[in-house]
Amino acid sequence: MLQQTQTQTQTLWLSCLIIFSHLSSSSSSSAxxxxxxxxxxxxxxxxxxxxxxxxxxxxxxxxxxxxxxxxxxxxxxxxxxxxxxxxxxxxxxxxxxxxxxxxxxxxxxxxxxxxxxxxxxxxxxxxxxxxxxxxSLSFLGVEDKTEVFKKCGPSVGYSSDVLSRRDAVLAYMAGGSGQYFRVGGSGGVQGVAQCVQDLSLSECQDCLVEASGRLKSECGASAWGDMYLGKCYVRYSERGFHSRSDDDNGDVDKTLAIIIGIIAGVAVVIVFLSFLSRLCDRKDGK
CATH class of the missing domain: 3.30.430.20 (Gnk2 domain, C-X8-C-X2-C motif)
Incomplete structure (x- = not known):
């Protein structure tokens, strides 16, 4: 039983190392x-x-x-x-x-x-x-405007200047033509958009218009937002894309606190089970 408890402890720490590695690798979205x-x-x-x-x-x-x-x-x-x-x-x-x-x-x-x-x-x-x-099914050259992933940053409030600049950036992302990859900015607001190149340029345009519209309506007054459809994406940030790692770090801190609490609780259970095991072994030895 004690050996089993030690194995459980080792498995627990291994799981924690995997979780921490994943969190640290995902905390910097600029990579x-x-x-x-x-x-x-x-x-x-x-x-x-x-x-x-x-x-x-x-x-x-x-x-x-x-x-x-x-x-x-x-x-x-x-x-x-x-x-x-x-x-x-x-x-x-x-x-x-x-x-x-x-x-x-x-x-x-x-x-x-x-x-x-x-x-x-x-x-x-x-x-x-x-x-x-x-x-196994062919998707090459097929349009796909399905919303796959969306993430919105914290609200910046309804600042007319920030929102007007955001709208200008999204309009540029959706309005440019002849490019599968687009980067632009207005003041402190930066944007990037891209289509998968198995689409035609007109299909790319349709996808980016859809993504930009959804991003504007679903992320509202967020400081940054990401909208990924099946074959394209549009992203914008009020402070530049590297700043969102600061927001992610806040989420990481909260997640780590939860994980540490879980670890502490599981550790207490393991110690208690180990104590019961030793107590039962003593009784059996009498």
Whole structure:
């Protein structure tokens, strides 16, 4: 029983280290490999199947291709595959990343997908600097205005100056043409927008108009906001994008306090169980 208690304690601390590592890595959203969102499809493939070979092949192709391009898409079917074994995939890096940073970001995305989506027939990972997706159903060149992720910062109050500048930035993000990646600012308000390049420029425009409109209506007077749709995103910040890590740190502090409280409570239970175990051993020895 005591050995089991020690094992539980070691497992508890290991879990804490994993949690703290995740929190520290996500507290600075300026890093290209900072996590934004991720998801997996419900269907699972059979290990050792042709589909698994196709998944491995397409994820490897995405990482290799990111060494010399900021966008690419693939349709993979290894010899012996059937129509149902075909895998589709793409990656898209932020427009201001270097090729080396792009490759590192895509490699991080693929590695995380392998952890959170084992045996999943499809998965998507959005980091701050890149987007990776694969699936058994073709999504290449298909418009997708589904709201995938939204986050709004704290309210700055209804300052007419800030809001007018925010509106000007969002209008620019939605109104520019001929660009998949857009950056602009008005005073202290900065904005960035991007579409996945499997869309046409007109489809990109439609997606950014939708994202900008939702961001304005759903985040209201927030100091910053992020709106990610299936094939595009729009972001703005009243103080510059690096400042949002300060807001995230506040959330991290609260989360750490909760975790520490949980750890303390679990530790008390473990100590109590250990005491009962020793007490029972003494009684059995009599």
């Amino acid at each position: 290209p490999d900072s996590f934004v969102y991720g998801g997996c499809s419900q269907p699972r493939f059979t290990p050792g199947s042709p589909y698994e070979s196709n998944v491995d092949s397409i994820l490897t192709s995405l990482v290799n291709s990111a060494s010399f391009s900021t966008f690419n898409n693939f349709k993979i079917s290894v010899p012996g595959s059937t129509q149902s074994d075909i895998v589709y995939g793409l990656f898209q890096c932020r427009g201001d990343l270097t090729t080396s940073d792009c490759r590192d970001c895509v490699a991080h995305s693929v590695a995380r997908l392998g952890v959170i989506c084992p045996d999943a027939t499809g998965g998507a990972m959005q980091l701050d600097g890149c987007f990776v997706k694969y699936d």
